Amino acid sequence: MASPLIICGRQFLSAVGGVLRANSGALGCGAVANQRRNASSHAENTNQFLREALNRLDYPEKLQNLLLTPRREMSVELVVQMDNGQIEVFNAYRVQHNNARGPYKGGLRYHPQVDLDDVRRKTAVMDIPYGGAKGGVTVDPRKLSERELEKMTRKLVVAIKEIIGTYEDIPAPDMNTDAKVMAWFFDEYSKYKGFSPGVVTGKPVYLHGSLGREAATGRGTTFAIRELLKAMHMGKLADQKYVIQGFGNVGAWAAQLLWEAGGKVVAVSDVAGAVANENGLDIGALRRHMAGGQALAAFPGGSALRKEDILTHPCDVLIPAAIGGVIGPEVAAKLDCKGDAVLRDRGITVLPDIYTNGGGVTVSFFEWVQNLQNFKWEEEDVNRKLDRKMTDAFAALWAVHREMAVPLRTAAFIVALQRVTRAEVHRGFD
Numbered sequence: 001m002a003s004p005l006i007i008c009g010r011q012f013l014s015a016v017g018g019v020l021r022a023n024s025g026a027l028g029c030g031a032v033a034n035q036r037r038n039a040s041s042h043a044e045n046t047n048q049f050l051r052e053a054l055n056r057l058d059y060p061e062k063l064q065n066l067l068l069t070p071r072r073e074m075s076v077e078l079v080v081q082m083d084n085g086q087i088e089v090f091n092a093y094r095v096q097h098n099n100a101r102g103p104y105k106g107g108l109r110y111h112p113q114v115d116l117d118d119v120r121r122k123t124a125v126m127d128i129p130y131g132g133a134k135g136g137v138t139v140d141p142r143k144l145s146e147r148e149l150e151k152m153t154r155k156l157v158v159a160i161k162e163i164i165g166t167y168e169d170i171p172a173p174d175m176n177t178d179a180k181v182m183a184w185f186f187d188e189y190s191k192y193k194g195f196s197p198g199v200v201t202g203k204p205v206y207l208h209g210s211l212g213r214e215a216a217t218g219r220g221t222t223f224a225i226r227e228l229l230k231a232m233h234m235g236k237l238a239d240q241k242y243v244i245q246g247f248g249n250v251g252a253w254a255a256q257l258l259w260e261a262g263g264k265v266v267a268v269s270d271v272a273g274a275v276a277n278e279n280g281l282d283i284g285a286l287r288r289h290m291a292g293g294q295a296l297a298a299f300p301g302g303s304a305l306r307k308e309d310i311l312t313h314p315c316d317v318l319i320p321a322a323i324g325g326v327i328g329p330e331v332a333a334k335l336d337c338k339g340d341a342v343l344r345d346r347g348i349t350v351l352p353d354i355y356t357n358g359g360g361v362t363v364s365f366f367e368w369v370q371n372l373q374n375f376k377w378e379e380e381d382v383n384r385k386l387d388r389k390m391t392d393a394f395a396a397l398w399a400v401h402r403e404m405a406v407p408l409r410t411a412a413f414i415v416a417l418q419r420v421t422r423a424e425v426h427r428g429f430d
């Protein structure tokens, strides 16, 4: 069998590389301090990969430090009166990394374990004119009513409105935040600052959103895999068996598009369970099954699998598309992986998350451009432009990977750092 490819929807290898429960941004936000105690931070791991890349670039120390640290971190408390009259306080954050190339841009996550670090340099890898940012609220949204969720979102906007904006910092959907949340966000911000559709992306299509944004991250992932297979002479999307952890926006769209391309998706999971079929799951039927409110694991077109076994299920391409930190010590032991180096030695190719999931932010950029133009593009146009961006970004990564003999993850950071540094230096420091 061909060597498996691990496609990181998130910091999978950070987790395997010793941070077995990477969870928080650990970026100096006081309110995440309790999460920080659990493990060495995800940010430290990202910085480790960055340092590896910086070692290959001859930059002065001060510039290196500038590239390693965020420009601004904001931590706020959101006080919300719940439906039962009780007061709840939620911790929220926004971390802005570097805006040399353009406004900050990045997702907004609602999750009990907020992780703010991964978007830092993605925009530079994708070569779109933004800097990196990430934000989130420490909350389990499943425990809130829709009305409570809306109130909390609106409070968040009020709390951070001075550091976001169409040309300042543009949030977008991430885990547990969708078009509906972005619509509330846009509406609340516009109350204070005037009509501002460009302040968030991932809005509903009928409310200044872009066609193609919902599927963009999953679609971008399939383009990324296609390019890697081509470069490694490993055949086509249709020739591979896929395992996907997470069946939300990214996982379900990736599954759908790989299945449509003729690939065999042999196992998928969500937070509650997993389902497998060695002949390939009928993803269309699975999505209909789930749309009917049924559990993924109860899908009659496959057999239930322990969700803990999803990552070790045999496949050609593994796509972690859930939250980082779900790979605990037991799974890591079963994978027998200790990090990029070990995987490399075993002939496993890792396509790094900062490239692989870049389709979302890329179509977010297209949405923002459409908002500025006040004009809607055709979906085919969006998808074609996304394909071009993913293909070009892969070519840049692959060229560095070959020329400098570094792994693809290091290559991605080198490409990003070179672009950010060029912008920093040309803008000057006065």
Ligand SMILES: NC(=O)C1=CN([C@@H]2O[C@H](COP(=O)(O)OP(=O)(O)OC[C@H]3O[C@@H](n4cnc5c(N)ncnc54)[C@H](OP(=O)(O)O)[C@@H]3O)[C@@H](O)[C@H]2O)C=CC1
Pocket (backbone or CB within 6 Å): 009, 010, 107, 173, 174, 175, 176, 177, 217, 245, 246, 247, 248, 249, 250, 251, 269, 270, 271, 272, 307, 321, 322, 323, 324, 326, 357, 358, 360, 361
């Ligand atoms: N959406 C986007 O455009 C982008 C997303 N990403 C990243 O991709 C990843 C997925 O995001 P997205 O699809 O939007 O998020 P969603 O919230 O839409 O989906 C997340 C999926 O992961 C599942 N999940 C959550 N926790 C676990 C767990 N412990 N074990 C197994 N499955 C789990 C969820 O299950 P359940 O539904 O049962 O809760 C759900 O199926 C995130 O890491 C996000 O940061 C990156 C770039 C852009």
Ligand SMILES: O=C(O)CCC(=O)C(=O)O
Pocket (backbone or CB within 6 Å): 105, 106, 107, 108, 118, 119, 122, 170, 171, 172, 173, 174, 201, 202, 357, 358, 360, 361, 362, 364, 365
């Ligand atoms: O669409 C965006 O701007 C960012 C999406 C996101 O969360 C990410 O790329 O990590």
